Amino acid sequence: MNNIQSDNYIVYFNDSITELAKFVKQGNYSRAFILTDEHTTEHCLPIVKEQLDELDNFDLIEVNAGEESKTIDFCIGIWKTLIDFGADRKALLINLGGGVITDMGGFVASTYKRGIDFVQVPTTLLSQVDASVGGKTGVDMDAVKNIIGTFTQPKAVFMYGGFLQTLPARQILSGLAEMLKHGLIVDKTYWDQLKISDLTLPSDELVHRSVQIKNEVVIADPHEKGIRKALNFGHTVGHAVETWSLMNDTDPLSHGEAIAIGMICEAWLSNKKIGLPDSELLEITEVLIHLYPRYKIDEGTFPTLLEHMQKDKKNQNGQINCTLLKHIGKYSIDNICTEDELCDSLRYYADL
Amino acid sequence: MNNIQSDNYIVYFNDSITELAKFVKQGNYSRAFILTDEHTTEHCLPIVKEQLDELDNFDLIEVNAGEESKTIDFCIGIWKTLIDFGADRKALLINLGGGVITDMGGFVASTYKRGIDFVQVPTTLLSQVDASVGGKTGVDMDAVKNIIGTFTQPKAVFMYGGFLQTLPARQILSGLAEMLKHGLIVDKTYWDQLKISDLTLPSDELVHRSVQIKNEVVIADPHEKGIRKALNFGHTVGHAVETWSLMNDTDPLSHGEAIAIGMICEAWLSNKKIGLPDSELLEITEVLIHLYPRYKIDEGTFPTLLEHMQKDKKNQNGQINCTLLKHIGKYSIDNICTEDELCDSLRYYADL
Numbered sequence: 001m002n003n004i005q006s007d008n009y010i011v012y013f014n015d016s017i018t019e020l021a022k023f024v025k026q027g028n029y030s031r032a033f034i035l036t037d038e039h040t041t042e043h044c045l046p047i048v049k050e051q052l053d054e055l056d057n058f059d060l061i062e063v064n065a066g067e068e069s070k071t072i073d074f075c076i077g078i079w080k081t082l083i084d085f086g087a088d089r090k091a092l093l094i095n096l097g098g099g100v101i102t103d104m105g106g107f108v109a110s111t112y113k114r115g116i117d118f119v120q121v122p123t124t125l126l127s128q129v130d131a132s133v134g135g136k137t138g139v140d141m142d143a144v145k146n147i148i149g150t151f152t153q154p155k156a157v158f159m160y161g162g163f164l165q166t167l168p169a170r171q172i173l174s175g176l177a178e179m180l181k182h183g184l185i186v187d188k189t190y191w192d193q194l195k196i197s198d199l200t201l202p203s204d205e206l207v208h209r210s211v212q213i214k215n216e217v218v219i220a221d222p223h224e225k226g227i228r229k230a231l232n233f234g235h236t237v238g239h240a241v242e243t244w245s246l247m248n249d250t251d252p253l254s255h256g257e258a259i260a261i262g263m264i265c266e267a268w269l270s271n272k273k274i275g276l277p278d279s280e281l282l283e284i285t286e287v288l289i290h291l292y293p294r295y296k297i298d299e300g301t302f303p304t305l306l307e308h309m310q311k312d313k314k315n316q317n318g319q320i321n322c323t324l325l326k327h328i329g330k331y332s333i334d335n336i337c338t339e340d341e342l343c344d345s346l347r348y349y350a351d352l
Numbered sequence: 353m354n355n356i357q358s359d360n361y362i363v364y365f366n367d368s369i370t371e372l373a374k375f376v377k378q379g380n381y382s383r384a385f386i387l388t389d390e391h392t393t394e395h396c397l398p399i400v401k402e403q404l405d406e407l408d409n410f411d412l413i414e415v416n417a418g419e420e421s422k423t424i425d426f427c428i429g430i431w432k433t434l435i436d437f438g439a440d441r442k443a444l445l446i447n448l449g450g451g452v453i454t455d456m457g458g459f460v461a462s463t464y465k466r467g468i469d470f471v472q473v474p475t476t477l478l479s480q481v482d483a484s485v486g487g488k489t490g491v492d493m494d495a496v497k498n499i500i501g502t503f504t505q506p507k508a509v510f511m512y513g514g515f516l517q518t519l520p521a522r523q524i525l526s527g528l529a530e531m532l533k534h535g536l537i538v539d540k541t542y543w544d545q546l547k548i549s550d551l552t553l554p555s556d557e558l559v560h561r562s563v564q565i566k567n568e569v570v571i572a573d574p575h576e577k578g579i580r581k582a583l584n585f586g587h588t589v590g591h592a593v594e595t596w597s598l599m600n601d602t603d604p605l606s607h608g609e610a611i612a613i614g615m616i617c618e619a620w621l622s623n624k625k626i627g628l629p630d631s632e633l634l635e636i637t638e639v640l641i642h643l644y645p646r647y648k649i650d651e652g653t654f655p656t657l658l659e660h661m662q663k664d665k666k667n668q669n670g671q672i673n674c675t676l677l678k679h680i681g682k683y684s685i686d687n688i689c690t691e692d693e694l695c696d697s698l699r700y701y702a703d704l
């Protein structure tokens with residue numbers, strides 16, 4: 001497996017923890033900080049420590065695990081810690097965790113002293129195949145996801161499949177949704193391969209292909225002006241469902257669980273609006289319904305869901321914009337969907 | 353007077369308020385927001401309104417005047433207002449005010465939805481000759497100035513000398529310090545011109561020359577890796593004095609008043625360390641002491657001042673770094689100063 005060259009930085013797949021150690025040594029940083037949550041402190045930090053003797057000299061900044069931590073309040077806590085420790089412009093932030101840590105850590109680093117270096121060490125499947133590549137950083141506010149953030153590239157990304165061994169099954173499923181999406185939007189062969197693979201612990205090769213796809217798309221369109229919107233497939237509806245669940249459920253949906261629902265709804269929209277064949281709609285629906293738990297969506301929640309979609313940052317001029325599929329492996333961006341159509345797509349899911 | 357071309361954007365000097373109206377009309381924005389403080393709402397908004405009929409449709413976001421507002425808490429307030437108003441990626445933020453408004457507004461815009469367009473309409477002399485050009489945005493935290501921010505260029509800057517007519521004399525003096533600095537670091541002729549001008553209300557031509565100088569320096573070094581440090585002359589000591597004053601005085605020093613003190617101290621350091629001629633040290637000291645009110649600095653405050661200098665974002669590896677002068681009009685960057693030297697320079701000022 002080759003390392004992947006992205007925009008000015010490398011995504012390491014081979015001996016990546018050794019490469020991290022090398023990177024830190026050669027970087028001549030004035031000080032290194034590691035950002036973790038309690039789960040990655042327990043499960044992932046020891047793995048990194050084995051390779052990185054100097055780690056004992058690093059300052060650990062730990063936040064509470066979970067999306068609820070991905071807020072400006074936690075950023076303030078991290079910024080103040082950096083200030084207290086006297087971190088200067090040549091400080092390095094190592095983000096060791098899932099997407100919450102890599103997104104929030106990226107944002108904090110990109111704004112501390114107008115930007116210090118950071119590297120991503122993604123420890124969940126979702127953050128490996130999605131969050132850690134593409135340069136999007138950010139935090140949530142007022143229940144709007146990723147509303148505050150920057151486009152800033154890390155100095156490097158270090159991928160290590162071994163982290164996934166301690167990851168709960170539900171978290172694997174969450175990342176898997178993005179891998180399936182990558183197949184659906186641009187690579188039918190990859191989708192077909194995923195269908196027949198053991199997906200309880202996706203292989204390094206499958207992860208690698210996903211990162212390759214995401215990387216190609218974001219390099220072509222770093223600021224989400226055009227084809228990067230391909231990656232939004234499933235996300236217009238999915239984000240709204242995710243937000244709703246976060247605000248209402250005691251055990252909310254994961255990102256991928258919500259996106260899986262979104263992909264079913266948006267596959268239905270693709271069928272209705274731009275001719276995704278019936279057989280492919282059926283195939284997508286069956287694969288996803290089989291992999292992911294059912295979620296109850298009442299008619300009564302539709303208005304709130306539509307409101308969330310309206311607030312979606314992908315919209316312009318108040319119209320709701322979806323990325324859909326012409327075929328499996330062939331996306332189509334900028335499809336404006338009416339509220340009626342979106343409600344019907346939710347009904348399709350609810351009635352399955 | 354010519355408009356000035358900066359990095360991808362224009363600094364308008366001619367008919368600039370008309371140009372602003374044109375810019376907004378041609379920009380096809382989904383919505384425009386104007387950020388002000390109570391003083392600029394009173395004195396500057398009416399001037400803009402005369403040219404910009406549509407202004408009535410704009411949403412006004414007003415914050416309290418003063419450096420105390422330049423915090424992440426106020427940013428949160430502005431972000432939430434944008435969210436509440438449903439601002440999308442094609443929204444525009446017009447920052448109408450002094451450096452507090454242009455710095456904070458720039459930061460908010462550069463991070464809202466990972467960046468929306470913003471323009472600067474600087475209404476103080478300081479923000480015209482300094483803050484609005486160069487792409488630095490930011491806010492203060494824990495009494496550390498500009499510690500959180502980004503490098504993001506505005507889409508345009510609109511300079512209008514008429515705003516200065518309502519500006520208090522002390523605010524004129526504040527901006528003047530940066531103009532004097534521009535002369536001292538790169539343009540002896542400009543310095544000589546300033547010495548003999550009526551400085552109670554600097555002419556458009558003098559402002560223009562200052563913007564030109566600042567612009568040339570920042571274009572050559574957008575991320576402050578090298579020659580941009582020229583602009584830090586007076587700022588290592590000056591920022592520390594400013595921070596101290598903010599924390600301790602009921603009527604704290606303005607930025608420029610503090611920088612004037614810093615320039616005297618750093619002229620002394622220039623004389624001691626890199627051969628600024630005695631006569632030039634004397635000249636600089638006399639001009640500044642004559643223009644600016646005296647400020648009492650006790651020996652007892654030196655340790656706190658040094659601490660602030662240590663925290664200065666210009667430092668690396670814990671050493672205090674100053675930009676000094678070889679001659680009037682000839683700067684020298686990266687001069688490491690010891691704590692003893694810095695204390696002696698403060699004594700020079702205190703004993704004048």
Ligand SMILES: NC(=O)c1ccc[n+]([C@@H]2O[C@H](COP(=O)([O-])OP(=O)(O)OC[C@H]3O[C@@H](n4cnc5c(N)ncnc54)[C@H](O)[C@@H]3O)[C@@H](O)[C@H]2O)c1
Binds near residue numbers: 098145
């Ligand atoms: N920047 C982007 O382009 C992008 C793309 C997709 C998602 N995201 C963001 O990513 C976030 C979701 O990512 P996530 O699911 O990784 O969230 P997460 O960081 O909350 O991780 C999920 C859970 O797994 C735990 N965990 C992490 N690594 C572990 C390991 N190796 N072993 C055991 N437990 C471990 C975490 O502590 C947490 O409890 C969302 O906030 C989403 O917005 C960003």
Ligand SMILES: NC(=O)c1ccc[n+]([C@@H]2O[C@H](COP(=O)([O-])OP(=O)(O)OC[C@H]3O[C@@H](n4cnc5c(N)ncnc54)[C@H](O)[C@@H]3O)[C@@H](O)[C@H]2O)c1
Binds near residue numbers: 449452476479487515
């Ligand atoms: N980004 C940069 O490169 C840069 C450079 C220099 C300074 N700064 C920042 O600029 C800030 C200081 O700028 P400032 O002095 O303009 O501060 P300011 O914005 O607080 O303005 C000073 C005062 O003048 C009032 N005012 C503004 N325009 C007026 C007008 N036309 N008539 C009457 N009153 C008016 C304001 O309400 C305020 O009370 C500091 O926060 C500093 O860090 C930034």
Ligand SMILES: [Zn+2]
Binds near residue numbers: 130178235255
């Ligand atoms: Zn996603």
Ligand SMILES: [Zn+2]
Binds near residue numbers: 482530587607611
């Ligand atoms: Zn200054």
